[in-house]
Amino acid sequence: MTALLEVSGLYKSFTISGSRALVQAVNGVSFAIQPGETLGLVGESGSGKTTVGRCILGLLDATDGSIRFRGQDITLGGRRSKSRGKMQLVFQEPAESLDPRQRIGRSIEEPLVALKFASNERQDRLLESIGLVGLSEDMLNLYPAELSAGQQQRVGIARAMITRPELVVLDEPTSALDPTARAEIIELLQRIQGELGTSYLFISHDLSTVRFVSHRVAVMYLGMIVEQGDAAKVFAQPVHPYSVGLLSAVLLPNPKLKYETAINLQGEIPSPINLPKGCFLASRCPLVLQRCRDEMPPPENLGGGHIVHCFRHQEVAALDPTTDTFTRFQEEAKRILGVFPVEPQLDSAAAQSEN
Ligand code: ADP
Ligand code: MG
Numbered sequence: 237m238t239a240l241l242e243v244s245g246l247y248k249s250f251t252i253s254g255s256r257a258l259v260q261a262v263n264g265v266s267f268a269i270q271p272g273e274t275l276g277l278v279g280e281s282g283s284g285k286t287t288v289g290r291c292i293l294g295l296l297d298a299t300d301g302s303i304r305f306r307g308q309d310i311t312l313g314g315r316r317s318k319s320r321g322k323m324q325l326v327f328q329e330p331a332e333s334l335d336p337r338q339r340i341g342r343s344i345e346e347p348l349v350a351l352k353f354a355s356n357e358r359q360d361r362l363l364e365s366i367g368l369v370g371l372s373e374d375m376l377n378l379y380p381a382e383l384s385a386g387q388q389q390r391v392g393i394a395r396a397m398i399t400r401p402e403l404v405v406l407d408e409p410t411s412a413l414d415p416t417a418r419a420e421i422i423e424l425l426q427r428i429q430g431e432l433g434t435s436y437l438f439i440s441h442d443l444s445t446v447r448f449v450s451h452r453v454a455v456m457y458l459g460m461i462v463e464q465g466d467a468a469k470v471f472a473q474p475v476h477p478y479s480v481g482l483l484s485a486v487l488l489p490n491p492k493l494k495y496e497t498a499i500n501l502q503g504e505i506p507s508p509i510n511l512p513k514g515c516f517l518a519s520r521c522p523l524v525l526q527r528c529r530d531e532m533p534p535p536e537n538l539g540g541g542h543i544v545h546c547f548r549h550q551e552v553a554a555l556d557p558t559t560d561t562f563t564r565f566q567e568e569a570k571r572i573l574g575v576f577p578v579e580p581q582l583d584s585a586a587a588q589s590e591n
Contacts, residue, residue: 239268240268240269242304243302243303245264246262246264246265246266246291247260247263248262259509261284262291263511265460266461267461269403269435271402272434274429274435274438274450276450278440278443278454280441280457280505283457283459284458284459285407285456289325289439291303293323298311305322306402320351321347322401322402323405324405326396327408328408329412331380331381334392337379338379338380339376339379344362344366347395348361348399369390369428370424375387385412385413385414386413386416386417389409389417390421393424397428403434403435407439408439408440408442425449443483453465455476455478458508459508460516461543462516463479465538469540470542475553476544476545477521477546477552478517480499501517503520504520515528515532515533523551523552527547
């Protein structure tokens with residue numbers, strides 16, 4: 237099966253005006269997204285997630301590497317004509333992506349104007365798109381400020397879906413929403429995927445949401461994907477020390493649900509202007525060897541698409557044996573999102589693990 241999207245060896249650096257320094261924002265990122273699949277891209281702020289998304293959409297030109305959509309090279313802007321409208325973006329701040337002086341209906345149909353659709357066809361698609369996201373026709377004449385944040389994000393999704401895209405890049409789509417609106421948007425995105433088979437690149441620093449929506453997950457650190465694989469597997473047993481650190485830093489609302497780990501990352505994150513030659517985590521990793529400081533660990537495929545860049549991944553796996561942490565995490569994620577009304581038996585699970 238040809239992947240819908242294939243990114244390989246993607247690099248992106250930025251020059252800083254008035255300086256010769258380069259910000260190395262993306263450093264050799266490779267991944268694929270299959271039709272109908274959600275890939276969660278996680279990592280701390282500044283790790284390069286948005287830059288990856290913008291390169292895919294052609295909003296930024298890659299410094300190196302290639303991007304293929306349905307097997308076709310779309311790395312450079314000029315080669316993108318065939319993919320126009322097939323990929324769309326949903327932003328974090330719905331209010332920012334909508335023109336405050338433009339009525340909702342006009343905002344939603346705008347991508348079709350750019351694609352030179354006739355006005356009757358735009359009208360049909362507009363009704364189809366608002367039906368898909370659950371907005372009513374009488375909202376089309378309102379202005380963004382008259383809607384709630386959750387409704388604004390529905391507008392953002394309707395606007396993305398109006399071109400019937402095969403891939404939607406969702407850049408922190410729920411981060412600005414309250415928990416109820418967040419749960420509704422997640423439910424909406426999953427329903428759209430179920431109905432239309434749309435693929436998602438779901439960018440977020442919110443791990444519980446990512447776990448909930450993603451089939452596969454990729455963990456970014458300083459512009460590299462240090463580990464990627466099946467979401468259930470990576471969350472159950474991360475084998476890169478950075479993934480372990482990221483998971484253990486998740487603040488779960490139930491204090492009994494602590495992610496127990498022997499790996500604590502310390503020290504400063506290197507600057508993307510001055511990256512080390514070896515593993516980018518070497519200065520912070522408790523398992524560091526001299527070799528880690530000297531060479532960048534190559535990608536190692538552990539099977540089933542689980543890929544990690546770490547010389548010591550086996551030791552990491554041995555240090556942090558699978559417990560029921562993932563199951564508890566999953567249950568907690570569902571509870572936080574409020575999707576399932578059933579209260580999981582967290583207390584007994586936590587009490588057992590404490591013994
Ligand atoms: P994330 O979305 O994970 O928070 P970004 O992709 O926004 O990360 O940023 C990655 C790195 O690139 C950061 O160090 C950021 O400061 C830098 N960066 C992003 N855009 C630019 C730009 N236009 N010019 C210079 N540096 C940038
Ligand atoms: Mg970002």
